[in-house]
Amino acid sequence: MIPNHPFRPAPLTARDKLLEAGVKLVRQHGFSATSVDQLCGEAGVTKGAFFHHFVSKEALGVALADYWSSSTGQFFAAARFHQHADPLDRVLGYIDLRIALISGPVESFSCVAGTMVQEAFRSSDSIRSVCNSSILGNAAALEDDLAAALARSGASGVTAASLSRHIQAVIQGAFIMAKAAGAADAAAAAREHLMHLRRYLELLLAGETIHAN
Amino acid sequence: MIPNHPFRPAPLTARDKLLEAGVKLVRQHGFSATSVDQLCGEAGVTKGAFFHHFVSKEALGVALADYWSSSTGQFFAAARFHQHADPLDRVLGYIDLRIALISGPVESFSCVAGTMVQEAFRSSDSIRSVCNSSILGNAAALEDDLAAALARSGASGVTAASLSRHIQAVIQGAFIMAKAAGAADAAAAAREHLMHLRRYLELLLAGETIHAN
DNA sequence: GTCAGCATACCGACCAGTTGGTATGCTGAC
């Protein structure tokens, strides 16, 4: 998700540098495979600085998920797709933005929270919980628009909350497929699934139109 | 995926014991966080036995993805949903089977290949490649049925190959959401997304029926 | 002077991988 937030100019304190290093290294190698020494090296600080700001590696993981959550939250809250008058257009605008963000190597568009929770869901409940909040936060930001679009479409058996979570699920699945596809095909592999997701939302929410375009 | 294959009675050799231990521990802790010592302990063999059968931990990862691939392949090939006369019923039968397999803790239904590729996609191209083959193998097994259903529905802009991959993407995404949701809600969280996937397939492939049921 | 914000030096535990060895079973020459 998100290339690199333009709003936060450059990490100044050791804490911010470590969090930025965490985003990069966790995306590349995962949480377990990223050592504290590597994080310090990437951030250009020493181990003393690390344990001054974080009581443990796990604590950095929690802070990293929080950092990621607020970064992505701000990014999508400020995006232009909110300006559309129609709720379905806003939802599809979100999907289109997500598609547009997918380019280059996997580690430039993958999700830090999704990556971390996969490794830490059993060993650290605090990391799992913050990652869950991060993903569900992204989901919740779409819930009102989905509710409006759902009400108009007359679709039954689907709640806006569930559909908002499903959007995030497909995005996470797309990232896994991208990682599996390999560097050369990663972006294309990921985009493919967001296109299917877009089609699902259109079929479900288009109202009176028939499914085929 | 798959609780535990009934056809392979019990691991006898150290190699098989290590692979079974790998399935369990990688699902629980991930690949990086699982040590060779842990694998040996779980398998009840010594380190010497480990490095007799595998030249490195990475080599076990490759063998594990292969083992997983053939286990799941056999399991789904033998499943009863193939008996349906209608191709769409076979596809939906597969989804229903996947839904039925989701119960209990995440580590009893999650995918070893999807878990491993997330951690190893950058550090080991051989592990990534085998995991990719495992996931795409599951996808390919549905391609003919999807092609038949697609042809009959008249849907345009979708290929059977892409749709088959998308099914696996949603499954992988569902597992991530399950891990994030936490132990108590994991299974329900995962099932939710397969229900959406089922709805998408129905909307797309149902032919002349309108989307809402 | 004191305290946040670091840096340096170090620790014990654990890591993947190595070593040197044993038990067992197959194979073919005699």
Added chain:
DNA sequence: GTCAGCATACCAACTGGTCGGTATGCTGAC
């Protein structure tokens, strides 16, 4: 039929290096 020769399967102990974490010291701002 038996036994040398050898491959396979496994074991226990060990190694160099890396791990997360700690103890302590410096330094400039207030």
